[in-house]
Every structure is written in C-alpha cells, then in structure tokens.
Amino acid sequence: xxxxNIFYFIKQGFLGIIRNAVMSSASILILASSMLVLxxxxxxxxxxxxxMDSLDELNVILLYIxxxxxxxxxxxxxxxxxxxxxxxxxxxxxxxxxxxxxxxxYDETQRAIFEQFxxxxxxxxxxxxxFAEIEKSTPLLFQLSSIEGIDLDLKEQGxxxxxxxxxxxxxxxxxxxxxxxxxxxxxxLLVVSFFVIMNTIRLTVFxxxxxxxxxxxxGATSSFIVAPFVVEGIIIGVLSSAIAYGLQYxxxxxxxxxxxxxxxxxxxxxxxxxxxxxAIAFLTVGLFAGIVASSMSMRKYxxx
Amino acid sequence: MIEFKNVxxxxxxxxxxxxxxxxxIADGEFVFIVGHSGAGKTTLTKLLMREECITSGSLRVNNxxxxxxxxxxxxxxxxxxxxxxxxxxxxxxxxxxENVAFAMRVIGESNRAINKRVPYLLNLVNLADKxxxxxxxxxxxxxxxxxxxxxxxxxxKIIIADEPTGNVDPQMxxxxxxxxxxxxxxxxxxxxxxxxxxxxxxxxxxxVCIGDGCIVSDKIGGMYDAH
Numbered sequence: 001x002x003x004x005n006i007f008y009f010i011k012q013g014f015l016g017i018i019r020n021a022v023m024s025s026a027s028i029l030i031l032a033s034s035m036l037v038l039x040x041x042x043x044x045x046x047x048x049x050x051x052m053d054s055l056d057e058l059n060v061i062l063l064y065i066x067x068x069x070x071x072x073x074x075x076x077x078x079x080x081x082x083x084x085x086x087x088x089x090x091x092x093x094x095x096x097x098x099x100x101x102x103x104x105x106y107d108e109t110q111r112a113i114f115e116q117f118x119x120x121x122x123x124x125x126x127x128x129x130x131f132a133e134i135e136k137s138t139p140l141l142f143q144l145s146s147i148e149g150i151d152l153d154l155k156e157q158g159x160x161x162x163x164x165x166x167x168x169x170x171x172x173x174x175x176x177x178x179x180x181x182x183x184x185x186x187x188x189l190l191v192v193s194f195f196v197i198m199n200t201i202r203l204t205v206f207x208x209x210x211x212x213x214x215x216x217x218x219g220a221t222s223s224f225i226v227a228p229f230v231v232e233g234i235i236i237g238v239l240s241s242a243i244a245y246g247l248q249y250x251x252x253x254x255x256x257x258x259x260x261x262x263x264x265x266x267x268x269x270x271x272x273x274x275x276x277x278x279a280i281a282f283l284t285v286g287l288f289a290g291i292v293a294s295s296m297s298m299r300k301y302x303x304x
Numbered sequence: 305m306i307e308f309k310n311v312x313x314x315x316x317x318x319x320x321x322x323x324x325x326x327x328x329i330a331d332g333e334f335v336f337i338v339g340h341s342g343a344g345k346t347t348l349t350k351l352l353m354r355e356e357c358i359t360s361g362s363l364r365v366n367n368x369x370x371x372x373x374x375x376x377x378x379x380x381x382x383x384x385x386x387x388x389x390x391x392x393x394x395x396x397x398x399x400x401x402e403n404v405a406f407a408m409r410v411i412g413e414s415n416r417a418i419n420k421r422v423p424y425l426l427n428l429v430n431l432a433d434k435x436x437x438x439x440x441x442x443x444x445x446x447x448x449x450x451x452x453x454x455x456x457x458x459x460x461k462i463i464i465a466d467e468p469t470g471n472v473d474p475q476m477x478x479x480x481x482x483x484x485x486x487x488x489x490x491x492x493x494x495x496x497x498x499x500x501x502x503x504x505x506x507x508x509x510x511x512v513c514i515g516d517g518c519i520v521s522d523k524i525g526g527m528y529d530a531h
Contacts, residue, residue, distance in 0.1 A: 004414060004415050005409075005412055008409060210393065210395075211395065213393075214393055214395075214406075214407075215410045216379075216382070217353065217382060217387050218382065218383070218386075218406075218407040218410055218411065218454070218458065219379045219380065219381075219382035219383035219410075219411050219458070220379060220410035220411060221376075221379045222376075222379075224410055224411075224412065225410075
C-alpha cells in the first residue's frame with residue numbers, strides 16, 4: 001500500500017466525520033458514555049474488592065465452650081479444631097481473659113462495680129478460629145457445630161459457632177450482582193453504540209453512493225472502497241475512548257471523593273491503579289465498535 | 305476481444321432481457337449498439353462490466369470468463385474498460401483535474417503517475433485550459449469530454465459509452481463521436497450504445513441492432529434501420 005493512499009484514506013475518514021457532524025458527534029458521545037459507565041463500574045468493583053481484602057476479621061469464627069466442659073476436653077477441642085481443613089490459626093480465650101477484655105471497655109468506676117461480680121462471670125471459654133478461604137467456610141462451620149462440649153444453648157440460638165460470614169457472603173453477592181449489572185449494561189450500551197455508529201457510517205455511505213459507484217466502475221478494489229469508512233470508524237472509536245478516559249479521570253479524582261465523603265479519604269484506590277487497564281479497555285472497545293460497525297454498514301455496497 | 309456465446313439474462317422478477325445472444329467484437333473495433341428502449345442494450349453493457357451476471361451461456365472479455373469470474377477479480381476486469389455515461393457522473397465538488405485524477409487514485413496509482421498522466425489526457429480532450437474549473441462551470445459537451453478523459457486515464461483496452469450524446473446538442477454529439485473515433489485510432493475497442501439514428505447513419509461503422517433481447521442485425525458500415 002502506498003503512503004499517498006494511506007493519507008487519502010485518513011483525509012477521507014476525517015471528511016466523512018465532518019460531512020455528518022451531527023451523527024458522528026452522537027456516535028462519539030454514546031460510545032464514550034458506554035465506556036464511562038463501564039469504567040465507573042470497574043472502579044467501584046475494584047474498590048469493593050480492595051475493601052473486602054482489608055476486612056480480615058470477616059475470616060474469623062468464635063466457638064463457645066459449654067460451662068460444664070472440663071479443661072482436658074477443652075484442650076482436646078482445640079486440637080480437633082487445629083486439625084480441620086482451611087483453619088489457619090486457633091487462639092484460646094479463657095472466660096477470665098474474656099472478662100478482662102470486657103472490663104477494659106469500661107471506665108474505672110464502672111470496672112470497680114463489675115469486678116465485684118467476677119465470680120459470676122457469664123462469659124464462656126472461647127476459641128477464636130481464623131481460616132483461609134471464605135468459600136470453604138460452610139463445611140468448617142458444620143464441623144465446628146458438631147464438636148462435643150460446645151455451648152448447646154447458644155448453638156440452638158444460632159450463635160455458636162459465631163461468625164460474620166453471612167455479612168461477608170452478602171458483600172460478596174452484592175459485588176457479584178453489581179458485576180452482572182455492569183456486564184449487562186455494558187452489552188446493552190455497546191449494542192446501542194454499535195447501531196449508532198453503523199447508522200452514521202450508513203449516512204456517509206449513502207451521501208457518497210455516487211462516488212462509490214464510480215469507484216467500482218473504474219476498478220477500485222473492495223478494500224480501497226472500504227478503507228476510508230473503516231478509518232472513519234477508527235476515528236470515532238479513538239475520539240470516544242479519549243473523551244471517556246478524560247471524563248473517567250475527572251469523575252474518579254474529583255467527583256467520587258465528594259460523593260463518598262469520609263470513606264473516600266480512607267479507602268479509595270488511587271486512579272493510577274486503573275489508568276493503564278482503562279486506557280487499554282477503552283481503546284479496544286472503541287476500535288472494535290468502530291471497525292466492526294463500519295465494515296458491516298459497507299457490506300451491501302461491496303457486492304460487485 | 306469480447307465474445308458472447310448463447311448469452312441469456314433473466315432478472316429475478318422474471319423479465320427476460322437477453323435471449324441467446326451471440327456476438328463477437330474484435331480488438332480495436334468500433335461498434336454501435338442500437339435498439340429501442342427496453343431492447344436490452346443497457347443489460348448488455350451491464351453484463352460486460354459484470355454489474356449483472358449472465359443467466360446462461362458464456363461471456364469472454366479479453367482473458368476473463370465472466371460466467372466464472374471470482375468477485376475479487378471483478379475490479380481488475382473493470383480496469384480493462386472505461387465507461388462513459390449519458391449523465392456524465394462527475395463529482396460536483398471536484399475540479400476537472402481532480403475528477404480525472406480520482407480514477408487513477410482509486411486504483412492506487414502514485415501521485416507522480418497521476419501528475420504525468422492527467423494533463424496528457426486533458427490535452428487529448430482539449431480541456432487543458434479548464435483543468436481548474438468545476439463541472440457546473442462547463443458546458444454539457446465539455447463535461448462529457450471530462451468523462452471521456454476519466455474513462456481513458458487508466459489506459460483501458462475497451463471504452464463503453466452508454467448514450468454519450470444524450471445530454472448534448474447535435475453539433476456536440478458529432479464532436480463526441482469524432483472524439484470516440486480518435487480514441488478508437490489509439491487501438492482501443494469502442495462500444496457506443498445509442499438510439500440516435502443520424503449519428504449512426506453518418507459514421508457508417510459496425511452497427512449491432514438489438515430488439516426484444518435478441519440481435520436483430522449486425523452489419524459493418526451499417527445504418528440504424530439497416531435491418
């Protein structure tokens with residue numbers, strides 16, 4: 001391919017956009033909006049993931065030992081727990097230690113009052129069990145609840161073993177739900193952008209029908225006829241991704257912190273965490289939509 | 305070399321445009337294709353350009369067998385021909401020079417080749433002094449000469465002129481056919497589709513008359529009403 005031809009294609013691509021300025025702008029805005037929605041969901045999910053990783057205490061189960069269980073059995077229970085799959089750390093907290101910890105929550109006067117009741121300490125001996133994988137927490141909970149010597153009254157109330165796995169699971173399903181919404185929104189927006197680009201290129205093609213007919217008569221190959229329209233699609237795709245990237249940066253850096261208030265100052269990931277992947281994703285989506293839509297809208301005109 | 309052998313063309317709506325046409329046109333010939341409206345003249349040129357496919361028979365244009373040609377080869381077949389239309393089909397937003405250069409540009413010729421070839425062609429059709437004009441600034445005859453320059457610019461072996469004198473006055477019609485005869489002398493095969501009796505009779509070239517999709521007569525040095 002000659003250099004002069006490449007310049008010709010690029011010039012024709014820009015001319016096509018200028019000739020149909022309104023539809024081209026509509027395509028660019030719709031495609032950029034789709035990418036912006038995608039990018040926003042992406043950053044939100046990345047932040048949720050990062051926040052969940054920091055919630056180590058979610059991977060903890062407390063197991064309360066029955067008051068009548070003797071010391072030997074209590075120790076044995078500790079060994080049984082350590083032998084279980086997925087368990088990473090087991091800490092024993094005696095009822096006395098638990099009482100001490102509880103007292104630390106109060107001021108001196110209150111503590112003095114409570115200390116009188118030390119013999120009535122209602123807190124049970126407790127095992128604090130840390131585990132690795134939240135997905136394998138259900139069998140672990142089942143195994144723990146079957147251990148002999150644990151507090152059955154609390155078990156009946158659904159508080160023994162006690163975990164925050166439910167919250168973790170809810171956060172996980174919330175995250176998955178958002179991901180699904182993100183995927184569907186992305187698909188819908190991409191389809192819409194795709195048709196808008198197709199329409200834009202079709203209008204250009206229609207306005208240049210005569211030109212295409214003459215090109216065919218003088219022996220232009222299909223690739224030569226299509227190239228300016230593909231260039232037009234590429235320009236639309238690249239402009240859309242550049243606009244989307246700029247807006248995403250502004251939204252994430254300046255608008256989202258205001259919206260999220262205190263949370264943003266502690267937990268929001270820096271934009272540089274996503275900058276490269278977002279740039280690549282936007283450019284890929286833009287180029288794909290631009291090239292495929294322009295090629296498809298040209299098909300009809302390429303029949304010899 | 306153009307050769308129609310038992311060529312028939314039926315359109316999808318059932319209209320039979322050509323029936324068992326047998327016609328042979330040698331290299332460098334000048335042929336008038338005549339006939340009333342709907343006789344099949346335009347279909348014949350469309351088949352030559354492979355704008356339409358033949359329904360049966362065989363059609364050869366130089367080294368191309370059109371009943372077998374692959375779609376990717378059609379542009380190269382078309383580069384063997386230059387076509388001129390009744391309505392000129394020039395680009396209003398391009399100058400005379402750009403209109404002619406466009407035909408070279410679309411087949412991927414270099415700027416250097418374009419800058420060398422286009423002035424030569426504009427000189428041949430006596431439009432060198434009007435190369436910067438736009439089509440609407442030219443007369444009908446001049447526009448038609450631009451169309452001829454564009455048809456010739458890629459040095460095709462065959463020139464097909466579809467009613468080339470339809471939009472110009474009688475004097476200009478004579479000049480256009482005269483130009484076609486000069487082109488024919490450059491060793492090009494020239495096919496002129498027309499229904500202008502006076503022109504056909506005046507130039508006394510080979511005349512192929514089509515009626516109802518069949519060749520009614522084919523005479524060298526013939527007249528429009530020769531049959």
